[in-house]
Amino acid sequence: MASDNDDEDEQGGGGAFQPEVIKSYLAFAGTAIRRRWWLSIVVFVAGLGLTFLAMLYLPRKFTCTTVLMGQGSQVLEGNDRANPFAAAAQLVMSHENLERLVHQTDLIRKFEQRRPPLLALKDRIVARIFGEMDQDVKLAVQVGTLESALYVADEGGTLSVSVTWTDGVTAKELAEAARDSYIKTRHDAEMSAFKEKMTILEGHATRLRQEIDTLAAQIETLQKQKREKADAEDKTAAKGSVRSAPRRVFAGLPADVPAGASIEELKKKLDEKKKKLDDLDGERERKIREERAKVAELKLRLTPSHPEVVMAEQRVSLLAQPSSDVLLLRSEVQGLEDDIAQRNAMSSKPRTSGGGGGVGGDTLPPSVVGLLQQDDAVDPAVTAQLAGAVGRYGSLRDELRSARIQLDTAQAAFNQRYRVMIPAVVPTSPKSPKMRMILLAGIAVSLLLSLILPILLELRTGIMVERWQVHMVQLPVLAELRLPPRSND
Numbered sequence: 073m074a075s076d077n078d079d080e081d082e083q084g085g086g087g088a089f090q091p092e093v094i095k096s097y098l099a100f101a102g103t104a105i106r107r108r109w110w111l112s113i114v115v116f117v118a119g120l121g122l123t124f125l126a127m128l129y130l131p132r133k134f135t136c137t138t139v140l141m142g143q144g145s146q147v148l149e150g151n152d153r154a155n156p157f158a159a160a161a162q163l164v165m166s167h168e169n170l171e172r173l174v175h176q177t178d179l180i181r182k183f184e185q186r187r188p189p190l191l192a193l194k195d196r197i198v199a200r201i202f203g204e205m206d207q208d209v210k211l212a213v214q215v216g217t218l219e220s221a222l223y224v225a226d227e228g229g230t231l232s233v234s235v236t237w238t239d240g241v242t243a244k245e246l247a248e249a250a251r252d253s254y255i256k257t258r259h260d261a262e263m264s265a266f267k268e269k270m271t272i273l274e275g276h277a278t279r280l281r282q283e284i285d286t287l288a289a290q291i292e293t294l295q296k297q298k299r300e301k302a303d304a305e306d307k308t309a310a311k312g313s314v315r316s317a318p319r320r321v322f323a324g325l326p327a328d329v330p331a332g333a334s335i336e337e338l339k340k341k342l343d344e345k346k347k348k349l350d351d352l353d354g355e356r357e358r359k360i361r362e363e364r365a366k367v368a369e370l371k372l373r374l375t376p377s378h379p380e381v382v383m384a385e386q387r388v389s390l391l392a393q394p395s396s397d398v399l400l401l402r403s404e405v406q407g408l409e410d411d412i413a414q415r416n417a418m419s420s421k422p423r424t425s426g427g428g429g430g431v432g433g434d435t436l437p438p439s440v441v442g443l444l445q446q447d448d449a450v451d452p453a454v455t456a457q458l459a460g461a462v463g464r465y466g467s468l469r470d471e472l473r474s475a476r477i478q479l480d481t482a483q484a485a486f487n488q489r490y491r492v493m494i495p496a497v498v499p500t501s502p503k504s505p506k507m508r509m510i511l512l513a514g515i516a517v518s519l520l521l522s523l524i525l526p527i528l529l530e531l532r533t534g535i536m537v538e539r540w541q542v543h544m545v546q547l548p549v550l551a552e553l554r555l556p557p558r559s560n561d
Contacts, residue, residue: 100527100530101523101527103530104526104527104529104531105523105526105527107526107530108525108526108529108530109526111522111525111526111529112522112525112526113522115518115521115522116518116519116521116522118518119514119515119517119518119519119521119522120514120518122514122518123511123513123514123515123518124514126510126514127507127510127511127514129188129189129190130190130505130510131188131191131238132188132238132502132503132504132505133236133237133238133502133503133504134236134237134238134239134240134243134502134503135234135235135236135243135499135503136234136235136237136240136243136244136246136496136497136498136499137232137233137235137247137494137496138232138233138247138248138251138492138494138495138496139230139231139232139233139492139493139494140157140230140231140233140251140255140490140491140492140493141229141230141231141490141491141492141493142156142157142229142230142231142489142490142491143156143229143489156229156258156489156490157226157229157230157231160224160226160231160254161224161225161226163254163257163258164222164224164233164250164253164254165219165222165224167215169253169257170215170218170219170222171211171215172253173246173249173250173253174211174214174215174218176249176253177242177245177246177249179214179218179242179246180207180210180211180214182242182245183214183242186238186239186241186242187238188238188239191238218246221235221236221237221246222234222235222246222250223235223236224250230493231251231254233247233250233251233254234247235247235250236503240498240499240500241498243498243499244496244497244498244499247496248496251492251496258486259486262482262486263479263482263483263486266475266478266479266482267479269475270472270475270476270479273471273472273475274472276468277465277468277469277472280461280464280465280468281465284436284440284458284461284462284465285440287454287457287458287461288440288458290454291454291455291458294454335412338408338412339412341408342405342408342409342412345401345404345405346405349398349401349402349405352395352397352398352401353398356391356394356398359391360388360391360392363384363387363388363391364388366384367381367384367385367388370384394463396459399459399460399462399463400459402463403459403462403463403466406436406466407438436462440458440462
């Protein structure tokens with residue numbers, strides 16, 4: 073009965089823990105490994121070698137991240153402090169911008185030069201089979217790869233740009249290029265309004281200057297014809313007429329300035345004219361404020377379309393336009409300034425023209441202003457047109473100077489708007505795969521294979537050396553011989 077119970081326990085009929093069977097399994101495994109120890113060592117060393125080769129040649133992915141900080145600007149956006157990174161992802165990830173990044177970073181050439189060895193081998197095999205790709209196809213491939221590797225996130229006051237690539241240097245270059253491309257795009261967009269305004273003003277000023285030159289030429293032609301006619305009448309007259317007083321040397325001077333006035337006298341007269349002009353402008357501004365206050369009061373009592381409100385608004389519009397006295401005074405101030413500048417230039421050294429100052433720095437010649445200061449106008453209509461054109465030209469020059477100041481101010485504000493919080497640096501460790509995990513997994517798999525393979529080969533021999541092998545095939549056991557304890561056979 074005891075022998076039958078032992079047989080049932082060997083065959084696994086009982087549910088209790090059987091240490092003898094476990095010891096038998098371990099003894100079989102130990103015997104198999106001892107008999108084929110060289111195979112275990114070879115498998116383990118080969119596994120370690122493959123692990124190190126994988127760590128050396130397995131394609132890696134490096135991630136480079138740069139963070140840009142931005143803040144709102146009242147100069148660029150008025151009183152609205154809008155998000156400085158509005159539509160940042162759309163701008164950076166647009167197809168046009170991605171193509172620009174590929175060209176700027178020379179990504180096609182660098183992609184082939186810095187390709188990992190295994191991937192480069194794969195590319196050569198594909199090229200041998202299907203042929204080389206042309207530049208358009210390579211560009212499309214790089215744009216698609218960059219689109220999947222580039223990540224842009226607006227995190228509320230900061231812009232994060234991340235690039236994941238097969239080498240760290242290219243990842244850094246692409247992250248910097250993407251960040252700078254956004255800054256350049258925003259700069260062009262925000263400065264374009266100021267530049268377009270300057271372009272429009274310069275175009276109007278150029279056309280107005282041509283109109284002034286044309287009107288001045290007409291007046292000079294009429295004056296020449298009048299002088300020729302007067303000379304002809306003098307020659308035919310019986311008695312000589314009294315010659316008129318000689319004209320002043322500087323035609324641009326006002327009528328109340330002596331012909332031989334010195335520079336100090338001209339500067340004194342200029343200060344007086346400027347003060348008078350400031351008084352007139354101040355008086356006009358005061359009247360405009362009063363009229364606007366009346367308009368506001370009328371709007372409170374009446375509807376905006378009421379005739380009194382409309383008439384009050386028209387009065388404000390009329391007051392906003394400079395009067396003929398103000399225009400004439402401005403012309404006199406301009407003539408004095410030009411005359412003083414001309415005398416200073418003649419006293420020091422000649423001034424070269426063509427200095428690239430643009431229309432905004434191109435003043436009218438004194439002769440044009442002098443045509444407006446003559447009492448005996450040959451054609452009052454043409455003279456009035458010239459006076460109006462000169463006034464509008466001066467206003468355009470002032471607006472153009474203001475536009476240039478606004479552009480410079482906006483440029484300075486934009487330079488202070490963005491700051492690089494985290495610069496793009498070459499990553500030192502890959503994002504994937506993890507080298508430590510590969511090493512541990514390689515060691516574990518190599519060790520496991522070095523233990524399993526000898527056991528599997530021992531099982532394939534078909535030699536039964538343990539009791540559990542007999543019971544597994546369910547063969548009847550006639551007898552069991554117990555060997556000496558120290559025998560290994």
